[in-house]
Amino acid sequence: MEVGAIGLGCMGMSWAYGEGDEGESTAVIRRALDLGCTLIDTADMYGPFTNEELVGRALAGRRDEAVLATKCGNVVHDVESFEIRRNGTPEHIRASCEASLRRLGVETIDLYYLHRVDPEVPIEESVGAMAELVAAGRVRALGLSETDVETLRRASAVHPIAALQSELSLWTRDPLADVLPWCERHGVAFVPFAPLGRGFLTGRYRTSEAFGERDFRRRNPRFQREALEQNLALADRVRVVAERVGATPAQVALAWVLAQGEQVVPIPGTKRLAYLEENATAAEVALGVEDLAELDALPAAAGSRY
Numbered sequence: 001m002e003v004g005a006i007g008l009g010c011m012g013m014s015w016a017y018g019e020g021d022e023g024e025s026t027a028v029i030r031r032a033l034d035l036g037c038t039l040i041d042t043a044d045m046y047g048p049f050t051n052e053e054l055v056g057r058a059l060a061g062r063r064d065e066a067v068l069a070t071k072c073g074n075v076v077h078d079v080e081s082f083e084i085r086r087n088g089t090p091e092h093i094r095a096s097c098e099a100s101l102r103r104l105g106v107e108t109i110d111l112y113y114l115h116r117v118d119p120e121v122p123i124e125e126s127v128g129a130m131a132e133l134v135a136a137g138r139v140r141a142l143g144l145s146e147t148d149v150e151t152l153r154r155a156s157a158v159h160p161i162a163a164l165q166s167e168l169s170l171w172t173r174d175p176l177a178d179v180l181p182w183c184e185r186h187g188v189a190f191v192p193f194a195p196l197g198r199g200f201l202t203g204r205y206r207t208s209e210a211f212g213e214r215d216f217r218r219r220n221p222r223f224q225r226e227a228l229e230q231n232l233a234l235a236d237r238v239r240v241v242a243e244r245v246g247a248t249p250a251q252v253a254l255a256w257v258l259a260q261g262e263q264v265v266p267i268p269g270t271k272r273l274a275y276l277e278e279n280a281t282a283a284e285v286a287l288g289v290e291d292l293a294e295l296d297a298l299p300a301a302a303g304s305r306y
Helices: 022-034 050-058 090-104 123-135 149-158 179-185 225-245 249-258 273-284 289-296
Strands: 039-041 067-072 074-078 083-086 109-114 139-145 163-167 189-193
Touching: 022 039, 022 050, 022 273, 039 189, 050 090, 067 090, 090 109, 090 123, 109 123, 109 163, 123 139, 123 149, 139 149, 149 179, 163 179, 179 189, 225 249, 225 289, 249 273, 249 289
Parallel strands: 039 067, 067 109, 109 139, 139 163, 163 189
Antiparallel strands: 074 083
């Protein structure tokens, strides 16, 4: 499958960042296709379930223009607290796929991820069930999310893994050590979610008070006051590089992610047309050797990811 250099994460339209406007969210998805951001990413847990329905409606009449990715294996146990449990059983995977197909209004899912590995179910069993979906024509390709190299090896022995989705940004660089190199060696696409540090690297957020009560970031460790004050220095240095190269901080943050490898396809999420337009042109930003070195040298973020 071929996709544009930058995709679109749809989670924030229905989950974790407060409710969006369906009209604008639909316009964002359709405009993304116009701009060549053809990888459209959702999951059954977003909403839960409502995000897939939104994406399905937005893609009506333009299904062939999109590479549609969704996920299974995470089950929302409590919407208010964002408590999530894992279910990687073959029975759950098969039922989830059929439900996602119905909500999306499509006959085939292009890229089907196991959202998180279930520690109670061997990865071979989960991927085996997903491989059956490929054989049945319900899914074109398989992916995993947030897994280590050993899990990737075991999964790949059952069925080819087309993509690995994990968090990667200037404030989350863990995959650079071993997972990203493994993907490069084995021809696996690497799809970074939250490549803008959940919006932090854009420089738009200076306090957690900027987020609504239903926004996940309000309780995220990296956005708590002490950690946030330390992390502001990181965002400010991204802004300095952006001013030097004539781009926005968001575009620089995305350009750095793109520079990590040809198989890297970030999926910045947004429910705003203006931000989509900004993100889509990040592939045109040219970062020089010195710019990349300066960004590589940025300190690690304060606070854990979750």
